[in-house]
Amino acid sequence: MVLHSDLFRVNMAASIVSQTVARGLRGASAKHLFLDKFKCARVSSRRWLNLQEYQSKKLMQESGVTVQRFYVADNAPDALQAAKRLGAKEIVLKAQILAGGRGKGVFDSGLKGGVHLTKDPSAVGELANxxxxxxxxxxxxxxxxxxxxxxxxxxxLDITRETYFAILMDRACNGPVMVGSPQGGMDIEEVADKTPELIFKEVIDIFEGVRDDQALRMAANLGFKGPLERQAADQIKRLYDLFLKVDATQVEVNPLGETPEGQVVCFDAKINFDDNAEFRQKAVFALDDMSESDPTETEAAKWDLKYIGLDGNIACFVNGAGLAMATCDIIDLHGGKPxxxxxxxxxxxxxxxxxxxKLLTADPKVEAILVNIFGGIVNCAIIANGITKACRELELKVPLVVRLEGTNVQEAKRILSESGLPIVAANDLEDAAKKAVAAIAKK
Structure with a gap:
């Protein structure tokens, strides 16, 4: 699991970690591929910015990348007019939500499938309705x-052949890497597993960019021939321009296809963004539609907090993702549920x-709160002052167990002990977990 672009490389007890990962990646994940000469490994990451398909396509258009002509509508009459304006032989209508598997989805209106093809523009209005x-x-x-x-x-558009292409940041190469395969339109991990010889990689010099010879070599490896090879190479260079322009960590096109008319088209794309570049990508981040996000996670993000709701009754309040995972696991180890x-x-x-x-106490499932802070760059006294203020103003009614270690910890413990609040102090993480579980058992 990854929160805010940091990779967790901690081996934890399976049950809680699996549950946390499942919740953390729901509806907001992308696959990062890190390839070497012989194998393909995968790391999944959480993205705070998640764009709709049409938004990604618009960004691609603005960088000169060839995509299908399209319009966006929020009502059936506008969808019908859009279909007529296209004047296409065949039209595809796609529901825009931040989740995969739309084609096989089901609406509560009874309509089956979030993706529909039709040659009759007049049918688009009824489908959209x-x-x-x-x-x-x-x-x-x-x-x-x-x-x-x-x-x-x-x-x-008809596709005569599908390929896979991606540009991503690879730690092993200290920069961006192009990854491609002539086997597109399918799970790239499956291709890498069964036919690794069909996975091609080109390391990009971040200062030099994609060279012509690299782009042409990748286009040839993808199976484009004749004039299409140069056209594909041009699309590859434009995709890299987009990658830099929007501070992406990954641009994945699957499929990058060719049409019977001899055109190279990016039919579908996923773009991951560097959250740390938000300050210079305000226009891009302003596109983020938070309406599909969990309201509590959205509120937490406003305060630069990373929150994922779970199904237990002991709230975990920590600093550091690895510490959070360890806290969840030790609670589970002692019979509790985060x-x-x-x-x-x-x-x-x-x-x-x-x-x-405020977030923790608003959850009706919470029957106890466990605070586990290790103060490195964090001043424990700041935490202690925040805790006492919150306890008084929110009139905390559930047991509170606090374990503090590190910077200015003695001052922090003094603040808590002199507060007069019913705070249970813990000596270490195991002691904190035992006391939090015990506090619920006494209720």
Whole structure:
């Protein structure tokens, strides 16, 4: 699991970690491929910025990348007019939600499939009418589905051949890498596993960019021939320009295909962004539609808190993702169940502590709170002041167990002990977990 672009490389007890990962990656994941000469490894990452398909296509258009002609509509009459304006032989209508498996999804209107092909523009209005305002359920959505607010009306193009192409950041190469395969339109991990010889990699010099010979070599490896080879190489260079322009960590095109008319087209794309570049990518990050996100996670993000709700009753309030995972696991080890995964991060302020407590206490499942802080760059006294303020102003009614270690810890312990609040002090993490579980057992 990854939160805010940091890779967790900690081996933890399976049950809680699996549950945390499953919740953390729901509806917001992408596959990063790190390839060497012989194998393909995969790391999944959480993305705070998640764009709709049409938004990614618009970014590609702006960089000169060839995509299908399309329009976006939020009502059936506009969808119908868009279909007529396209004047295409065939039209594809796609529900826009932040989840995969749309084609096999089901609407609560009774319509099956979030992706429909038609040669009759007049049918688009009726299809859109059964999509917009209704919830679409797929294998990646919550069981109640996600309400569809917009649809993309696009020109449907025939594909004579599909390839896979991606540009991503690879730690092993200290920079961006191109990855491609002539076997596109399918799970690239399966290709890498069964036919690794069909995976091609080109390391990009971050200062030099994609050279002509690299782009042409990749195009040839993807199987483009004749004039299409140069056309594909041009698309590859334009995709790299997009990669740099938007501070992407990955641009994945699957498929990068060719049409019977001899055109190279990017039919589908996923773009991952560097969250740390938000300050210079305000226009891109302004596209983020948080309406499909968990409301608590969205509120936590406003205060630079990383929160994932779980199914237990002991709230975990920690600083550091690895510490959060360890806390969840040791609670589970002693017979308890974590109610959440909340990471305060490094530069903590009292206001953040207060807002974190508001989030935790708003969850009706929470029957106890376990605070586990290791103060490295964090001043424990700031945490202690935030805790006491939150306890008083929020009139905390559930048991609170606190374990503090590190910077200014003695001052922090003094603040807590002199507060007069019913705070249970713990000597170490195991002691904290035992006391939190015991506190619930006494209720």
């Amino acid at each position: 059964r999509m917009l305002g209704y919830s679409l359920t797929t294998k990646q959505t919550p069981k109640e589905g996600v309400k569809v607010k917009t649809v993309m009306v696009a020109e449907a 109610a959440n995964f909340l990471d305060l991060g490094g530069g903590v302020k009292e206001k953040q502590v207060y807002e974190a407590f």
